[in-house]
Amino acid sequence: MRQRFEAWLEIFRRSWRLDRRMSASVLGLLVLTNAAFLTGGLALRALVNAAIDRDLRAVLLAAGLAAVAWAVVDIGFLVEQELRMDISDRLGMFDLDEEIQRLVAGIPTLDHLENPQYLDRLELVRGQGSVLVQACWALLYSASNFLRVLITLVLLGSVHPALFGLALFALPPLILKRVGPARARKAQLAAAETARLERHLFGLLTDPRAAPELRITGSEAALARQVEDAWRTEGAIETRARYIGAAATALGWTLFMVGYVAGLFYVVYLVARGERTIGDLVLAVALAGQLRSQFEQAISQTAPLFAGIAALEPFLWLRRYAERKAEGGIGGPAPDRLDGGVRLQDLTFRYPGQDRDALSGVTLDLPAGRVVAVVGEHGSGKTTMVKLLTGLYQPSSGTIRVDDVPLGELDLTAWRAACAAVFQDFGRYRTTVRSAVGVGDAGRMDDRARISAALAAANASAIVEALPHGLDTRLGQEFGGVELSEGQWQRVGLARGAMREHPLLLVLDEPTAALDATSEYEVFQAQHDISRAHAAARGTITLIVTHRFSTIAMADLIVVLHDGRVVEQGDHATLMRANGRYAETFRLQQEAGAAGVGVNLD
Ligand SMILES: Nc1ncnc2c1ncn2[C@@H]1O[C@H](COP(=O)(O)OP(=O)(O)OP(=O)(O)O)[C@@H](O)[C@H]1O
Numbered sequence: 300m301r302q303r304f305e306a307w308l309e310i311f312r313r314s315w316r317l318d319r320r321m322s323a324s325v326l327g328l329l330v331l332t333n334a335a336f337l338t339g340g341l342a343l344r345a346l347v348n349a350a351i352d353r354d355l356r357a358v359l360l361a362a363g364l365a366a367v368a369w370a371v372v373d374i375g376f377l378v379e380q381e382l383r384m385d386i387s388d389r390l391g392m393f394d395l396d397e398e399i400q401r402l403v404a405g406i407p408t409l410d411h412l413e414n415p416q417y418l419d420r421l422e423l424v425r426g427q428g429s430v431l432v433q434a435c436w437a438l439l440y441s442a443s444n445f446l447r448v449l450i451t452l453v454l455l456g457s458v459h460p461a462l463f464g465l466a467l468f469a470l471p472p473l474i475l476k477r478v479g480p481a482r483a484r485k486a487q488l489a490a491a492e493t494a495r496l497e498r499h500l501f502g503l504l505t506d507p508r509a510a511p512e513l514r515i516t517g518s519e520a521a522l523a524r525q526v527e528d529a530w531r532t533e534g535a536i537e538t539r540a541r542y543i544g545a546a547a548t549a550l551g552w553t554l555f556m557v558g559y560v561a562g563l564f565y566v567v568y569l570v571a572r573g574e575r576t577i578g579d580l581v582l583a584v585a586l587a588g589q590l591r592s593q594f595e596q597a598i599s600q601t602a603p604l605f606a607g608i609a610a611l612e613p614f615l616w617l618r619r620y621a622e623r624k625a626e627g628g629i630g631g632p633a634p635d636r637l638d639g640g641v642r643l644q645d646l647t648f649r650y651p652g653q654d655r656d657a658l659s660g661v662t663l664d665l666p667a668g669r670v671v672a673v674v675g676e677h678g679s680g681k682t683t684m685v686k687l688l689t690g691l692y693q694p695s696s697g698t699i700r701v702d703d704v705p706l707g708e709l710d711l712t713a714w715r716a717a718c719a720a721v722f723q724d725f726g727r728y729r730t731t732v733r734s735a736v737g738v739g740d741a742g743r744m745d746d747r748a749r750i751s752a753a754l755a756a757a758n759a760s761a762i763v764e765a766l767p768h769g770l771d772t773r774l775g776q777e778f779g780g781v782e783l784s785e786g787q788w789q790r791v792g793l794a795r796g797a798m799r800e801h802p803l804l805l806v807l808d809e810p811t812a813a814l815d816a817t818s819e820y821e822v823f824q825a826q827h828d829i830s831r832a833h834a835a836a837r838g839t840i841t842l843i844v845t846h847r848f849s850t851i852a853m854a855d856l857i858v859v860l861h862d863g864r865v866v867e868q869g870d871h872a873t874l875m876r877a878n879g880r881y882a883e884t885f886r887l888q889q890e891a892g893a894a895g896v897g898v899n900l901d
Contacts, residue, residue: 310435328379329443339368347578391429402621419491420613427610434607444597468558472551479544480605486540497529633717637667637838646697657683659863667838672851675860719802723809725792729775739798757793808844
């Protein structure tokens with residue numbers, strides 16, 4: 300509750316900072332319209348009294364005052380609403396939405412991207428900045444509206460104290476109105492996972508890369524049905540919530556109308572008995588009618604308020620989550636060079652929601668300045684090890700030490716800046732070639748000389764030379780650019796990985812899977828020289844993950860993983876002499892290579 304209050308207060312402060320004049324105008328208009336409303340009510344009473352006394356001058360004066368007052372109420376409301384919307388849009392889009400994006404992008408690890416709680420919250424808060432600000436201002440507007448209701452009740456009470464009772468009948472619509480949004484909020488959260496699934500499946504159906512497989516397998520119709528099912532499930536959850544909300548609202552207003560009609564009948568009864576004047580009846584009819592529309596307005600303004608509350612909860616959750624995650628990222632700087640190396644100590648990691656470890660009790664020394672190859676069957680934990688080494692995930696237990704300093708005590712961002720990586724799921728950036736390569740080192744995105752050097756290191760210069768605008772050629776057919784083959788995309792990815800000069804840890808996770816054997820050999824030869832140069836400059840460790848053994852015989856250390864554990868390690872000659880798993884697969888691959896068949900460690 301306190302956090303919510305502080306969040307609203309913070310939004311007010313931000314509104315104020317964004318546009319003081321406009322914020323002050325909205326506040327001023329809220330005060331002015333209420334004062335005008337009270338004046339209008341009093342003028343109406345004076346008008347009725349003057350009419351009964353047949354005092355024409357007083358009638359004209361009161362009528363003029365009432366007309367001006369009601370005009371200020373109506374026009375003031377319209378202007379105030381416009382200004383409020385304007386602040387909400389500006390602050391929401393340019394400040395809060397940006398903050399949400401910053402929070403999302405600023406989380407230094409990756410595990411949240413697989414955390415359903417995180418993804419569901421993100422779904423609810425994405426692009427909701429304006430809704431949050433609108434809610435915050437709607438809170439003030441609602442307060443001003445209730446003040447107006449109070450003024451009306453005081454005026455009604457002056458006709459007969461029993462008319463105060465009308466306020467009680469206003470409670471049911473207020474209370475029952477909350478049922479709808481509360482239900483909708485729960486329904487949205489319950490349907491968030493289905494909504495994500497629907498978007499994912501729809502994305503697959505419209506993704507040109509998935510299209511060939513879908514067409515050949517003929518599974519588009521089945522996938523489309525799944526999209527439809529997910530959509531229906533999502534729709535059904537939300538529709539049910541809407542029906543319940545509508546029924547509750549209808550019940551609330553019915554109860555209010557019963558009280559309203561009863562109140563008026565009572566005044567009519569008093570007038571019939573001669574205990575009240577016709578003037579009292581006119582006042583009661585006018586004010587009670589206003590009371591109804593005021594309640595309607597006050598309650599309708601609670602809709603943006605509740606929408607804001609629905610977005611505030613995930614917003615605050617996301618903030619706390621990002622803060623907690625960022626805490627792990629504050630630490631010492633990365634070393635300038637590696638002297639000892641990186642040590643994995645009893646390292647265990649389990650993915651969220653999984654029932655088995657992806658890595659289990661791994662203890663391993665990666666000596667500075669060495670080329671280390673990690674091999675193992677599919678699912679043995681190679682990529683997981685890479686993700687832990689680059690700080691993308693936090694280990695479940697055990698430690699990683701960089702020259703004896705636990706990775707957890709280093710500033711994660713600084714450590715990442717000292718790493719360079721090419722992953723097997725490399726990105727296909729549909730931008731210019733310059734950006735697609737340059738993003739490999741954000742600080743040097745416009746350094747054409749560095750980009751050309753990185754392309755040369757990845758044996759990709761020839762690809763760029765053949766493009767119509769060289770480095771400035773746009774990639775990606777769907778954006779009117781040039782489409783690359785898988786192997787060409789992979790070389791661009793390799794060039795991106797080569798952007799950072801002299802990293803401390805260079806990771807190549809299956810970097811050549813899309814290349815033919817000759818290209819792969821060339822890439823590894825070139826990489827070998829680059830790795831040696833890096834090693835001499837900063838003691839860089841090059842970590843290569845691959846299935847093809849022919850390319851790693853030259854590594855200084857080969858680590859064989861099986862089922863998340865290290866089962867063999869040593870250089871090629873040692874492992875061949877040991878005649879274990881590695882030696883067996885190496886021989887099989889050589890024989891298969893001669894026969895043109897692929898063999899992995901599986
Ligand atoms: N994001 C994830 N969520 C849950 N489990 C995962 C995730 N990524 C990998 N795993 C599981 O962790 C284990 C290790 O996976 P990892 O990707 O590290 O294997 P790998 O050796 O790199 O495999 P490959 O050679 O196929 O790339 C596997 O059992 C895999 O199913």
